[in-house]
Amino acid sequence: MVRGTVTASVWATRRVEGIPGGAFLEVELDGGSHLIAFDVLGSGIGERVLIVQGSVAASWFPAGKSPPIDALIIGSIDDVPH
Numbered sequence: 700m701v702r703g704t705v706t707a708s709v710w711a712t713r714r715v716e717g718i719p720g721g722a723f724l725e726v727e728l729d730g731g732s733h734l735i736a737f738d739v740l741g742s743g744i745g746e747r748v749l750i751v752q753g754s755v756a757a758s759w760f761p762a763g764k765s766p767p768i769d770a771l772i773i774g775s776i777d778d779v780p781h
Contacts, residue, residue, distance in 0.1 A: 701728050702728070702749060703736075709724060723735050736770040737768045749774035750770055750771065
C-alpha cells in the first residue's frame with residue numbers, strides 16, 4: 700500500500716469493455732513519482748489517498764470480472780500524524 704496526493708483527473712472517453720464506473724486519477728506518490736489510479740470513492744484533487752497495486756487491486760472486483768486495473772484508490776487519509 701502506498702500514500703499519495705491526487706493531482707489531476709485523467710479523462711478517458713473510450714474505455715475497455717468491463718471497466719466499471721469510476722474515475723482515473725493522476726496521483727503523486729510520497730517520494731515524487733506519479734501513477735494513474737482507478738477511483739471508486741469520488742476522491743478529489745488535493746486529497747491524500749491510500750493506493751493498492753497489482754493483484755490486490757484487481758482482486759477487489761467481483762471474481763471472474765477483474766478489469767485491467769493495477770492501481771486502486773482504497774481510502775482517503777483524514778490526517779497524517781506528526
